[in-house]
Amino acid sequence: MSRFQRLAVLAAALGLTLTVGGEVRAAAPAEASVAFQQGMTAYKSGDMTSAVKDWTKAADQGHVGAAWLLGNLYEKGKVVPQSDAQAFKYYKIAAEGGQPEAATRLGLIYREGNPDIELDKNYKEAVRWFEVGALAPRADAQFYLGQMHRNGWGVPVDKSEGLRWYFLSAKKRFPPAFLELARIHFDGDGVDVNREDAWGFLMLAQRYGDDAIKQQAEEMYDKYEPRMKAGEKSKGSRFAEAWVESSSDGPGN
Numbered sequence: 001m002s003r004f005q006r007l008a009v010l011a012a013a014l015g016l017t018l019t020v021g022g023e024v025r026a027a028a029p030a031e032a033s034v035a036f037q038q039g040m041t042a043y044k045s046g047d048m049t050s051a052v053k054d055w056t057k058a059a060d061q062g063h064v065g066a067a068w069l070l071g072n073l074y075e076k077g078k079v080v081p082q083s084d085a086q087a088f089k090y091y092k093i094a095a096e097g098g099q100p101e102a103a104t105r106l107g108l109i110y111r112e113g114n115p116d117i118e119l120d121k122n123y124k125e126a127v128r129w130f131e132v133g134a135l136a137p138r139a140d141a142q143f144y145l146g147q148m149h150r151n152g153w154g155v156p157v158d159k160s161e162g163l164r165w166y167f168l169s170a171k172k173r174f175p176p177a178f179l180e181l182a183r184i185h186f187d188g189d190g191v192d193v194n195r196e197d198a199w200g201f202l203m204l205a206q207r208y209g210d211d212a213i214k215q216q217a218e219e220m221y222d223k224y225e226p227r228m229k230a231g232e233k234s235k236g237s238r239f240a241e242a243w244v245e246s247s248s249d250g251p252g253n
Helices: 003-013 030-044 048-060 064-076 084-096 100-112 123-134 139-151 159-171 175-187 195-208 211-227 232-246
Strands: none
Touching (some): 030 048, 030 064, 084 100, 100 139, 123 139, 139 175, 159 175, 175 195, 175 211
């Protein structure tokens, strides 16, 4: 079993998520790798106190995998007390080492700010880290980057660039991207109104979304259905099916 596979197994056991893009890119000092492996051994023996201690030693020396794990643990309050400050610290170490999921989460923290850790909103930093995740490529980071461009947060307003990132996210079947593309095409927000495509995007949101997304899609159906003309729904359905057939990237989160 490779180091990445072992890390993935550990993440799953802790109720976390690790993507293929999460492979460590930056080499850590040898002693950091040793500490990380000691933490793995302690974890397997059920000694989580020692595991966290060893992972902390590894992460503080720049071990990306250990930092990513600790960021998740502190954010969720698993094994360790919940701490936004510690989560931010370790996500930043992991993101600076090239971990795309950590970079995406770091982007969200910068976008929203966190008064509890005295962190102001910083859209430029958010864009920077979303770009790391988007180029990995992560569907959620691509969606967030699309939002930044279309709203002019940290970058000049560029609806075309934002739309491009939304489409890349949607190709990976990221449900929020389908909802936003539906709204854009119904309202003609930077594009020509296209009710057929918009209806198809709503169908895709319902197909791939969770309960919350499906509820939003239902509300949009109620709002926009009166605008639909004869034959447009069936064309929208065909559009959605063609999208499914052409989109082979999978969820891509």
